[in-house]
Amino acid sequence: MKPLIDDIRRNPLFWLLALVPVVLLAQTAWPESHTLLFALSVLAIVPLAALLSRATESVASRTGDMIGGLLNATLGNLTELVIALTALRAGQYVLVKASIAGAIITNTLFMLGASFLIGGLKYHVQEYNRNTARLQASLLFLATIAILVPSMLAKADEAATNTGLMGSLSVALSVLLIVAYGLGLLFSLRTHRELFGTVEQPDEGHGPEWPLALALTTLAVVTLFVALVSEVFVESVQQAAVTLGMTPAFVGVIIVALVGAAAEMVSAFSAAAKNRLDLSVGIALGSAAQIALFVAPVLVLVSYLIGPKPMDLQFWGGAVTMMLISTMTASLVTNAGRSAWFGGALIVAVYVVFAMTLYLLPPRT
Amino acid sequence: MKPLIDDIRRNPLFWLLALVPVVLLAQTAWPESHTLLFALSVLAIVPLAALLSRATESVASRTGDMIGGLLNATLGNLTELVIALTALRAGQYVLVKASIAGAIITNTLFMLGASFLIGGLKYHVQEYNRNTARLQASLLFLATIAILVPSMLAKADEAATNTGLMGSLSVALSVLLIVAYGLGLLFSLRTHRELFGTVEQPDEGHGPEWPLALALTTLAVVTLFVALVSEVFVESVQQAAVTLGMTPAFVGVIIVALVGAAAEMVSAFSAAAKNRLDLSVGIALGSAAQIALFVAPVLVLVSYLIGPKPMDLQFWGGAVTMMLISTMTASLVTNAGRSAWFGGALIVAVYVVFAMTLYLLPPRT
């Protein structure tokens, strides 16, 4: 337990863990105070997410490069997965989809752009490995197309949506995306690993890696707590949004995504500030690709087991457009392999355009 | 005749030529067996297409670089042209448009992607001449825009479609595309030919070039047979699709395109396996550009002479989206001038997304 306690003591972020019991108590005491429960659960998820990625990294670092890479690639977005599973079980498909779209948009635009901006304010020009960025951007492009094409064609023929064909198509596309994600790992971790440089583990600030037993136990226990807090979050979010005057789309796409990715952002930004932009780009785009090609398809497949009814891959038009623009922006920007502050500012500005639009215009979901 | 017979003996593909008389007899004997006629005609077109491209190459190689390039550039997709003309005369505009869209999509995604994949499984990294890819991708981009813009604007104002303005616009755009195609040939074969390396004739496997007289006679006779078999194909395809449980869009975009391009695929794939990726990229994108900027516009212009009514360049939304994505994918991918197996796998995955969507969701045509 000592390394865990050391870590918690060292990082002020972890002090928010105190809110976890508070949330659970508050839910029993004031089940109708949606805004309070929403705020508390948001704040409680952030340190849990940080703890989860810390534990995942520790397990990964103890299990060798290949398995470690696989673990990071599958459990790296465990928080997002647990939140989405909770929403799925509650039948909140709109929230699930909004949070998937939001995670992709937030990681490719806000996390990447702010990394460039933060790095660019300290360093005149920064360089990074283009191959990593290209691989992840290509995977994202495939995922966006897999979501775009059926969403577009479905609009053209409402009948298809009713007859379960969209369900079959979503399952087929999900399997395709997971296979593509697996091939991407095979490519970057095995057959062509020399192209992807050495994106080392982030070792900044936190102490030595934990022993395997501690890491695994933490992983299990924290996942359970994330699930419990997520339940509070999912139940309160819609009501809280109404009270706070925010559209549900804004909450799903912007708030949930920022909360879920908070821990990774800390890593990406501090890497950028240390001129290790390779790492920042890897975290931002890798995480987006993972959500699009692993988390989202897994949710579709799992929805056949746990949801009140199956979930499909059909997103509303605005979400598809924003995902497509995010992917294209990431593609165009990272093509250069160099960055300066202005590029980061522009990417963040695209994100702000999305956020402002979602805040003011309620989309048809 | 000897070189022709030698070629036929050497290449097992040509043995399928035996099916040509079978198809024509079957049509008289069982005119209502649509599925049988469909299957037979598909199988009979493949060797005819191979023979046609063999003859075209022979004529081209006998007539010098400039005229040879021109011949290849205009007759290279003679099979697709003849099938489309047959469908046009039968008034099957939806099939014509689906086969145009399908040829563009199949060549830019499946033929290019599978070439990268096949080459990449044998060679770690392959390089090719970017200039060829860029030229063809730019031409395709122009053609896609020429189809996208009127299709989009027309949706906004149904009235225009009825008043023949779409017809005038289609004729004007067709002329523009043919002029652009001609300028592209002038650029690559004449003013800036040094940029495009020496994409030699594929000389793998087949024997010496045929004498001019034999080549020309073969060209004429085989074209006639393609026309006859196409007629069987066009008459049977819709009924067969229903029987086989396929949507008409899937048949037009996927099946017809794969059949029409079978001969070129053999060339492109065997070039990739021999590390001559220049040739594969040239065949795949060159053929797509030729369909988009030469075959399609010629069909529009010819429709004023032979069709029951003129054909326009307005495609249904899904086809335009897929063409746009195919063109963008080809643009982004070939920008690097290098490829490995994973890039090929991703491009093929995009194609599979399209195929699955068309198979399951019947688009509004």
Add this chain to the structure above:
Amino acid sequence: MKPLIDDIRRNPLFWLLALVPVVLLAQTAWPESHTLLFALSVLAIVPLAALLSRATESVASRTGDMIGGLLNATLGNLTELVIALTALRAGQYVLVKASIAGAIITNTLFMLGASFLIGGLKYHVQEYNRNTARLQASLLFLATIAILVPSMLAKADEAATNTGLMGSLSVALSVLLIVAYGLGLLFSLRTHRELFGTVEQPDEGHGPEWPLALALTTLAVVTLFVALVSEVFVESVQQAAVTLGMTPAFVGVIIVALVGAAAEMVSAFSAAAKNRLDLSVGIALGSAAQIALFVAPVLVLVSYLIGPKPMDLQFWGGAVTMMLISTMTASLVTNAGRSAWFGGALIVAVYVVFAMTLYLLPPRT
């Protein structure tokens, strides 16, 4: 006054200035001859625009690099601004938006493409500074997204458009665009100016710079005349379009934009013919970015002060598509940093596709 008179004597374009009083007299004499007034005002605006950019350059060259750059960046499209302000005051929002879209499309496609073509007909291959092109194309990309996203989402929910939310969003987006434009100037003129080479003042053909007093006086007086002539133009354009058989969209997007940019085109084309493609690209894309990120947002903000009702940033679908395609084309094309005649021909062909479509198909505005 002498340098001014010298300039007017030297450049035959300025002889058209004689039409300025003719227009103003004609308006009083034959207020109903819309086609005549339209033709006269178009011809009178061209030399006034040329005089305006001449005066702006003179002021800029007298005030040092930084302030000069700022002046050029804000007053460079004064003609377009004055025309649009006149149309705004007359409540002609459709014309204002068409002219904004048209200026972006015309500058990125026609001015850039024709520069490449003109330069390419004299020089085999031309090179230019990619960084300038990239900066401007990125700014344009941001602006296009800022227009695309609300236009798309608004379609999905008509209610939002009615409740003034689109107004608030347009104001917020306008401020964002102006800030981004300012940051772009900071980046290119101050923090990273070494990346942008020395795009010198165009000094071809015209005499020595004017004294500051003369330049400022000319600026003020000519702006006034542009305003007066614009009023005639705005009043006559719709009627004249009907008489000439042109759609209002064609007039707004193509005619007005060509008239407004005539002076800059002369500079861009003559620079291309002198192998100074840096300058041509800077003028074409810089001007487009300025319209999108400075003129358009300023018009939205100013509309709250002078228009009959506020103007928003929502464009009709066709305009958004055309702006997006223009921006993407500029992005893809200038990525190479090299050009030959064929690239220019293709960009011009995309412009011709737009022009033909607008001429024949009246879009829903």
